[in-house]
Amino acid sequence: MINIPSTLKISFRALRVNKMRSALTMLGIIIGVSAVIAMLAVGKGASQKIADQIASIGSNLLIILPGSTSAGGVRMGAGTQPTLTMGDTEAILREAPAVADVAPDHGGVAQVVYGNQNWATGIRGTTPNFLNVREWQLASGRVFTEQEVKSGAKVCLLGQTVVDNLFGDIDPIGQIVRIKKVPFTVIGVLAPKGQSLTGADQDDIILVPITVAQRQLFGTPFPGMVRIIHVKAKSSEDLPDAERQITQLLRQRHRIGPKQENDFTVRNLTQVMQAREESQRVTSLLLGAIASVSLIVGGIGIMNIMLVSVTERTREIGIRMAVGARTWDIRLQFIIEALTLSLIGGMIGIIIGVGGSKMFSVFAEWPTIISPFYVVLAFCFSGLVGIFFGFYPAYKASLLDPIDALRYE
């Protein structure tokens, strides 16, 4: 029967006697725990951000860019030569069974004017399918129709950022804006989507019928040319099929010989970003692991101080043994002391780690997510470190000879 409350009391007292030393010893654990928590919080925030972005660009998405990815080992850069057409867009929807929906995209950056306000933004000429492909909702108004696309109606949908900058509090629906001096009627506002993967504002956008973009706003080297084709596969399992079917179809349509390179590139955005999310996750775990090394260094600090403490308190140990302290009474006393150091350090570390992550969120505008699981894990780990590194000094203390310890000066 070991007397835990009094052992605790003895340990607390011993730690209080050397406040400065106890504090410095704890510092190692504090830094370790707060680093582990902050690293994991920042890392988890980053993966969450990417996951949100994946959701925001729409799932099961492929994009087709003109130009080959690689030509004879030299990267030409996708999107350099205009090779995609409206015909390709329609053919993909018609002939690739794994594809659910397709939207062409042709546009550029242009100045938009409303009254005396003006704003430079990305203009995308597309079809109503675009909203379905990119899983974009309308905040208000309506989408332009197939008919309006065919007839080249001068109507547009505004992204939230454009609305904020041009209209302020005014309801934009029904108002006239001028894009490159061409007047357009605003018929709808897109629901906000936030930042893209690269940090660009996805809401800084105007959608217009593709026909207008091609003929009146940006022009094309040949009729019906499009910059990008957005494709939505039927499901994530269908993505590889969709990619293969599209590649086959476009090679056929573009009359590319068996030895020739593709003159287009199919990119699986979801896959790219999931890979990025995965690598982010691994990175944050790695950072956490590195941070936990500092916890172990903190543990070595505890061991060091406990060894000093055992030597300093040899007489005290002798007195305790002389009046009947057994091996485990002495061991537990020092283990509990080490454990107290590491757990208090752990607790302060949690406070600093959580507080630091929150501050980082605010100042760096970077989302951080504190997972209670990791907090508990870091705390338990600091406790384990305390027990592990406290054991050897405690073991040493318990093996002292009572009479030698009493005579120690």
Added chain:
Amino acid sequence: MPLIDVQQITKVYQLGDVSVKALCAISLKIENGEFIAIMGPSGSGKSTFMNIIGCLDKPTSGRYLFDGSDVGSLGRDELAAIRNKKIGFVFQGFNLLPRTSALENVELPMLYNGVTARERMQRAMSSLKSVGLEGRERHFSNQLSGGQQQRVAVARALVNNAPVILADEPTGNLDTKTSAEIMELFTKLNAEANITIILITHEADIAGYSRRIIKFRDGCIINDERGKNI
């Protein structure tokens, strides 16, 4: 069966090339309920002997039976249990915990035998009272005079109600009056509770309280007188 049965024990300290013979083949039997004074000049091996019979130190050779069990064959924790429950030890140098109150110093032996906090406190208080330290319970050991520290050490030795009290010069720092009080206390414990008392002293009047006087010189027993007094 004698309570303490020492058979041919020697103690040799090895200091580099020189070996100091602190005890030379001592044999001695002490029965339950005896009141013994050990006397002898400084350096004659009294403390060394006391440490051995107190199960703190081991003899270089020889056998020591405490209450029938061979101390040489006992493990650390068994020895600790004997020191805790069977023996109350007053050290020559007091050996109090520094930066610790008189009360907590006296409570110390009870930390290791499962006495509840409340009872620890009560027993420590009454033990301190019996050595005349009422009102000094909260003083730190280093805030007490030498004599007061010595009395805290005596209180600590009494607190576990051990059947044997070993006291190494328990009155060395006390004035005549306090010495007499402590000795009355020992006498009372011996007479009423049949507690075995073995103490070391240089003073004849202190030895006068005992019923057996053992004299040491150069590590040997030179005289063992019984039945004087009372």
